[in-house]
Amino acid sequence: MDWDDLRIFLAVARAESLSGAGRGLKCDAATVGRRVARLEEAMGAQLFVKSPQGYALTEAGARLLPHAERAEQAMAGASEELSGRAGHLTGSVRIGAPDGCANYLLPQVCKAIADANPGLEIQVVALPRVFNLSKREADMAIAVSPPSAGRLTVQKLTDYHLSLAAHRDYLATHPPVTSLAELRGHRMIGYIPDMIFDKELDYFAETGCETVTLGSNSVSVQTQMVRAGAGMAIVHDFAIPFCPGVCRILPEAFRLTRAFWLIRHADDRRSERLNRLAEALRIGLRDEVNRLETLAHEAT
Template sequence: MAQNWDDLRVFLAVARGQSLSAAGKRLRIDPATVGRRVARLEQRMGTPLFAKSPLGYELSASGARLLPLAEHAEQAMGAAGELLGTSNTHGNELNGSIRIGAPDGCANFLLPQVCARIVQDHPDLDVQIVALPRVVNLSKREADMAITVSAPTAGRLTVQKLSDYKLHLAAVPQYLQRASALQSKEDLRHHRMIGYVPDMIFDKELDYLGALGVERVPLASNSVSVQFNAIRQGAGLGIVHDFALPSAPELKRVLTDEISLTRSFYLVRHSSDRRLQRLNRFAQALVAGVRSEITRLEAQP
């Protein structure tokens, strides 16, 4: 039974990583061993589970049918591990490894302190924060859960609203002193704007400058942190999360009466993971921590 599950675990890693090397990194075994394990499973089942293509290892028709069954087995093994491990834990202490994906603004300015408090309360817990300028692919198990700026409407996912947050236009005084007058939104066309690379905006909720009618972005990046630091260097004006402003007191909000944006964070998880109490407890602590941190940071002058 254990050997059968071990082979299914390898199958899932290849299906999600679409290569032997990616699966090997995730499982911490060499790619050649991954290939042999897949071949053994295919021989046992009497059918090929993958087809090699220019994109990597793609599921065959048989592999696609096996995938949901393997995922159910994964969830069952996780639940069994939690049940059998209860005698080795103390109270509600969390352990093991949990990976959370998030857009880099949230990952840089909120999650470090929130997760630091969680791991301080749970010394045997390892938290991995994956900061990506794109949507985290939960179906490929890039993370155990993800924070997003839009609520997904497709897939076998559960979605929980985390919190609203605010954003404003900001710059350093040195830039404002040497730049053109800034008295209304119409004056933005005379200023150097900092924002996202237009064709790399991965969610419509992030098109802040487009919503303001800004057509040209002279200094752009797909990273919120790069934009933030460019604004700090006096390179121009940009939209900044209010929760990031306390980390850069030199930044000043401008045109606050005209320009004030509100967005939301959502916590997204696999639907089947609702049965895993370990992930449920972590999600509960994460939600409470993020809400509290946004409230604390946005209240600072």
């Protein structure tokens, strides 16, 4: 069996289309189709069936998938071993993350990892939703709650905290807040209620506020609204150092604790390369959260 054919099989299985696989492989859809047909002939089994949604795995294709993924891991490990970069991570890795983590934490963490591993290419995909690892939208994903189903490995990375916050310009022109009950007289910034993709993001349920006047599905947009003096929000403590003039409100009365979790394919636990990267992410995120939260608290 040709590894290159298996590589194309994996691309079609993840993209669920010939054209999508071709874009990732940098070849045309017709070539992808011919290579899939060649593999099916060699295997003596149909691996895909075309449906209205695209190319779906047959039973035989589903049985082949984990073997192809293990072959992919073995090839990546061999490439790293023979690359001449002993002790260094190499190749490409794609990390999915919620946009708050991607904007305020991962730039610094990825810089440190890249500095220590010159042959490593890191891609960060920031989306305000849950990633689909089975389609290889990412090699690993950071989430705000652990999944309850699927062939996945889950590792807690670090706790983080959120506080009520506003810009000093807003506070100077609006009534003071001395208790949570007084929040109802203020303009609140938060998630669009019907676009909250994880229960851990439903912050306002704990404040008694029921109305979000300015909403966004993006943490970064919400934080910039606060920075513009548009109102109050529940803000990641680690984002506050990036927002001059923004300070915490009622820090002794209100503070939320949440966690980041690293989600990976179950089979990837056999990959020493990905295990080492996961550990670098864990240490880097933990230290960066602690550093930024300390700055935020000193500024209050």
